[in-house]
Amino acid sequence: MSIEQLARDARLASVSLQSVTNEQKNEALLRIKQVLAERKDDIFKANEKDKQLAEEQVKLGKLSGSLFKRLDICNGDKFDTILSGVSDITSLPDPTKKVTMATKVDTDLSLYRITVPVGVLLTIFEARPEVVVNISCLALKSGNAVILKGGKEATFTNAMLANVIQDALASLPESNPIPKTAVQIVETREDISALLDLDRYVDMVVPRGSNSLVKYIQNNTRIPVLGHADGICSVYLDKDGDVSKATRIAVDAKTNYPAACNAAETLLVHQDLLKSDFFTQVAQALIDAQVTLKCDAASLAHLQKQLPASNKLEPSVEEDYHTEFLDHIIAVKVVADVSEAVEHINDHGSKHTDSIITENAATADYFMTRVDAAGCYWNTSTRFADGFRYGFGAEVGVSTNKTHARGPVGLEGLVIYKYRAYGNGNIAGDYGTGKKQFLHDPIAPSDYHV
Amino acid sequence: MSIEQLARDARLASVSLQSVTNEQKNEALLRIKQVLAERKDDIFKANEKDKQLAEEQVKLGKLSGSLFKRLDICNGDKFDTILSGVSDITSLPDPTKKVTMATKVDTDLSLYRITVPVGVLLTIFEARPEVVVNISCLALKSGNAVILKGGKEATFTNAMLANVIQDALASLPESNPIPKTAVQIVETREDISALLDLDRYVDMVVPRGSNSLVKYIQNNTRIPVLGHADGICSVYLDKDGDVSKATRIAVDAKTNYPAACNAAETLLVHQDLLKSDFFTQVAQALIDAQVTLKCDAASLAHLQKQLPASNKLEPSVEEDYHTEFLDHIIAVKVVADVSEAVEHINDHGSKHTDSIITENAATADYFMTRVDAAGCYWNTSTRFADGFRYGFGAEVGVSTNKTHARGPVGLEGLVIYKYRAYGNGNIAGDYGTGKKQFLHDPIAPSDYHV
Numbered sequence: 001m002s003i004e005q006l007a008r009d010a011r012l013a014s015v016s017l018q019s020v021t022n023e024q025k026n027e028a029l030l031r032i033k034q035v036l037a038e039r040k041d042d043i044f045k046a047n048e049k050d051k052q053l054a055e056e057q058v059k060l061g062k063l064s065g066s067l068f069k070r071l072d073i074c075n076g077d078k079f080d081t082i083l084s085g086v087s088d089i090t091s092l093p094d095p096t097k098k099v100t101m102a103t104k105v106d107t108d109l110s111l112y113r114i115t116v117p118v119g120v121l122l123t124i125f126e127a128r129p130e131v132v133v134n135i136s137c138l139a140l141k142s143g144n145a146v147i148l149k150g151g152k153e154a155t156f157t158n159a160m161l162a163n164v165i166q167d168a169l170a171s172l173p174e175s176n177p178i179p180k181t182a183v184q185i186v187e188t189r190e191d192i193s194a195l196l197d198l199d200r201y202v203d204m205v206v207p208r209g210s211n212s213l214v215k216y217i218q219n220n221t222r223i224p225v226l227g228h229a230d231g232i233c234s235v236y237l238d239k240d241g242d243v244s245k246a247t248r249i250a251v252d253a254k255t256n257y258p259a260a261c262n263a264a265e266t267l268l269v270h271q272d273l274l275k276s277d278f279f280t281q282v283a284q285a286l287i288d289a290q291v292t293l294k295c296d297a298a299s300l301a302h303l304q305k306q307l308p309a310s311n312k313l314e315p316s317v318e319e320d321y322h323t324e325f326l327d328h329i330i331a332v333k334v335v336a337d338v339s340e341a342v343e344h345i346n347d348h349g350s351k352h353t354d355s356i357i358t359e360n361a362a363t364a365d366y367f368m369t370r371v372d373a374a375g376c377y378w379n380t381s382t383r384f385a386d387g388f389r390y391g392f393g394a395e396v397g398v399s400t401n402k403t404h405a406r407g408p409v410g411l412e413g414l415v416i417y418k419y420r421a422y423g424n425g426n427i428a429g430d431y432g433t434g435k436k437q438f439l440h441d442p443i444a445p446s447d448y449h450v
Numbered sequence: 451m452s453i454e455q456l457a458r459d460a461r462l463a464s465v466s467l468q469s470v471t472n473e474q475k476n477e478a479l480l481r482i483k484q485v486l487a488e489r490k491d492d493i494f495k496a497n498e499k500d501k502q503l504a505e506e507q508v509k510l511g512k513l514s515g516s517l518f519k520r521l522d523i524c525n526g527d528k529f530d531t532i533l534s535g536v537s538d539i540t541s542l543p544d545p546t547k548k549v550t551m552a553t554k555v556d557t558d559l560s561l562y563r564i565t566v567p568v569g570v571l572l573t574i575f576e577a578r579p580e581v582v583v584n585i586s587c588l589a590l591k592s593g594n595a596v597i598l599k600g601g602k603e604a605t606f607t608n609a610m611l612a613n614v615i616q617d618a619l620a621s622l623p624e625s626n627p628i629p630k631t632a633v634q635i636v637e638t639r640e641d642i643s644a645l646l647d648l649d650r651y652v653d654m655v656v657p658r659g660s661n662s663l664v665k666y667i668q669n670n671t672r673i674p675v676l677g678h679a680d681g682i683c684s685v686y687l688d689k690d691g692d693v694s695k696a697t698r699i700a701v702d703a704k705t706n707y708p709a710a711c712n713a714a715e716t717l718l719v720h721q722d723l724l725k726s727d728f729f730t731q732v733a734q735a736l737i738d739a740q741v742t743l744k745c746d747a748a749s750l751a752h753l754q755k756q757l758p759a760s761n762k763l764e765p766s767v768e769e770d771y772h773t774e775f776l777d778h779i780i781a782v783k784v785v786a787d788v789s790e791a792v793e794h795i796n797d798h799g800s801k802h803t804d805s806i807i808t809e810n811a812a813t814a815d816y817f818m819t820r821v822d823a824a825g826c827y828w829n830t831s832t833r834f835a836d837g838f839r840y841g842f843g844a845e846v847g848v849s850t851n852k853t854h855a856r857g858p859v860g861l862e863g864l865v866i867y868k869y870r871a872y873g874n875g876n877i878a879g880d881y882g883t884g885k886k887q888f889l890h891d892p893i894a895p896s897d898y899h900v
Contacts, residue, residue: 402568402654
């Protein structure tokens with residue numbers, strides 16, 4: 001089948017999905033869970049094949065041990081976690097069919113704005129095969145068709161999972177209109193480059209993976225891309241900060257999970273904190289947590305004096321303040337005040353999540369109002385920027401976009417709206433100066449007819 | 451000044467705009483209105499210069515009469531309309547600082563989602579110089595900085611209007627932090643191509659103008675584009691339609707303002723309507739309104755038999771169903787049923803606005819659920835797709851995008867949100883299995899502290 005045909009099928013599936021009920025979507029999700037459980041052996045066999053091939057790559061030094069680990073879905077309770085993830089998504093509220101505006105334009109003309117699925121999603125991800133199940137379920141729950149492309153290390157597992165999901169959809173009762181083409185998988189880079197051109201059929205691309213993957217996609221399509229390339233988060237220690245909060249948050253933000261996009265990469269320090277042992281305490285705690293500090297001249301001079309025995313202090317270069325280390329490394333810079341901190345963040349950050357540590361409410365408000373990031377935090381670790389921690393139940397990813405959806409994105413990020421007008425033969429020519437006038441009265445929810 | 455510096459200034463202005471109050475924004479808007487009125491003579495002189503040059507172009511046949519007319523802001527009450535437009539925008543509610551989600555993540559950790567300006571807008575438009583004032587005011591009211599680029603025919607007028615707006619902003623009292631760089635203007639195509647590359651500084655592009663302008667921009671930037679290239683709207687006459695509503699709506703949708711993007715370009719006709727004089731009546735009304743009907747074989751055969759004297763009937767080609775005529779021409783096609791009508795629209799339409807004429811509620815629902823367009827109308831003319839008719843007070847444009855904002859876009863389309871977390875030293879490492887649990891309780895509006 002040609003890629004164009006596959007994309008067209010996805011578009012047609014998305015039209016069918018526009019009219020399904022929440023019950024029908026849940027029926028499909030629970031059927032997927034059931035068939036996944038039934039076909040566990042097939043899935044494990046496919047996973048074994050991928051792991052065998054990957055093992056050779058690890059031996060040749062061509063694949064990292066951590067990537068290999070992420071490939072494995074047979075280990076421990078991993079498979080059960082995948083199944084319970086399906087249940088979790090099933091139990092979330094339906095994000096579609098919500099009326100977000102209702103206006104009586106005239107006595108016999110009602111206008112409603114109602115949430116609808118975006119349409120066709122293209123998701124591209126690396127390594128972890130459970131994303132096939134997770135994203136398929138999020139797409140279905142929000143009424144979207146999805147085309148998946150996984151990493152080549154997981155080819156057999158991804159194909160088997162997609163195959164099982166399609167079989168589950170195909171086995172739905174006839175009363176359920178969700179077609180199996182609601183979930184499709186492609187395997188090659190050429191397929192992706194063809195799909196990135198098909199903005200007629202594909203409405204949104206959701207890349208999950210490395211900076212280079214996301215940048216490649218952003219640079220090669222007119223289709224809106226939901227996601228983030230970089231996660232350069234900062235923690236700013238204000239002169240009015242509490243040293244115990246500062247220490248706890250700096251260490252958590254950097255070391256709780258350094259490979260995550262919401263880990264801190266830059267520590268900004270108010271110059272006054274060099275007059276006491278405030279900054280030294282924070283630095284010592286980071287060093288104790290095995291973090292290397294890449295310091296500007298002022299902070300380096302201070303720390304080399306205060307902590308002369310440490311071998312975790314290095315001079316920084318400008319590039320460090322634009323770098324997502326994803327490791328036990330943090331760039332440190334002394335700033336004159338909160339205003340310089342905000343300026344640094346707006347210039348160097350990736351609009352992901354930034355935190356201020358202060359007991360001064362006015363300073364916090366200054367920071368949180370002016371920092372242009374999806375998340376602006378006060379006395380809180382940047383690591384909270386996550387759909388589960390925000391209470392969304394499930395997350396599509398974290399977006400650093402300035403439009404549509406920003407920050408951790410749950411099901412709400414996969415819907416848009418349409419306007420529905422219910423008239424009685426109303427024509428524009430009847431309204432205007434000396435003619436009929438518009439009412440523009442709000443319609444109360446109890447009077448909705450939609 | 452380099453374009454990069456100009457874009458950087460816009461970004462800095464947008465940071466200042468993040469913290470302004472509605473009162474400060476209104477103060478700026480009313481000051482703009484006042485200075486525009488004071489400098490009316492300068493503005494008219496600049497407009498005269500443009501008109502003189504344009505007149506020569508008209509004589510040489512290089513500029514159309516209608517474009518010339520749109521250039522003129524001295525004529526009749528045009529200038530007063532521009533001034534009252536500023537007042538209208540001033541009186542609209544502030545779209546920013548609205549809390550759209552509030553969650554108690556833990557007893558001492560509150561999370562708010564709050565609307566904020568998108569940031570820096572780039573708007574590109576043709577001919578009508580009043581767009582300078584309109585878009586500047588919409589941008590300021592929503593807290594955005596804006597960079598404007600108008601058509602070259604209005605160079606002097608656009609520059610003068612932008613200059614007057616900057617002078618008005620520069621004359622604000624010191625207590626008002628809106629800088630004059632909140633509104634800037636550029637003049638050349640080279641400036642635009644440089645700006646389309648500066649996604650670091652520019653957050654959204656709003657092109658208003660021809661199909662080719664919009665397509666050029668969509669194809670040449672990574673920055674999100676808000677707008678529409680085509681307006682291919684359809685009216686579908688169902689077998690259960692009311693002939694009087696069908697006639698009124700078909701004529702209004704086609705002829706009320708044929709150059710508008712919400713004018714109908716395609717008329718779809720249920721085959722059963724050829725068994726009575728239903729379709730003939732609608733066609734006759736269109737012909738009486740000077741509309742040429744480009745008909746498929748079935749409709750042409752029918753009409754040539756019913757209306758043999760008409761010279762407004764022509765055979766159609768496939769391309770006609772993809773064409774935005776913007777004239778007294780409509781493409782006509784007979785379909786088997788509502789399902790074929792929906793399929794035709796989803797394949798040929800531009801996701802703008804489509805209308806069904808029927809007395810059958812189930813058929814209407816089928817159509818309005820499955821047609822993938824920003825506006826799905828029942829017994830209503832497509833011409834209602836307009837920000838003023840929707841009651842938005844002012845409109846940025848009409849979007850056929852599938853993300854962010856769709857349909858007529860008012861001030862709400864110029865805002866996004868950020869998450870603000872208010873903690874007490876909270877760290878992610880404290881939560882999890884066997885540790886602290888998240889509350890995820892909603893916060894009541896009376897308990898908001900934001």
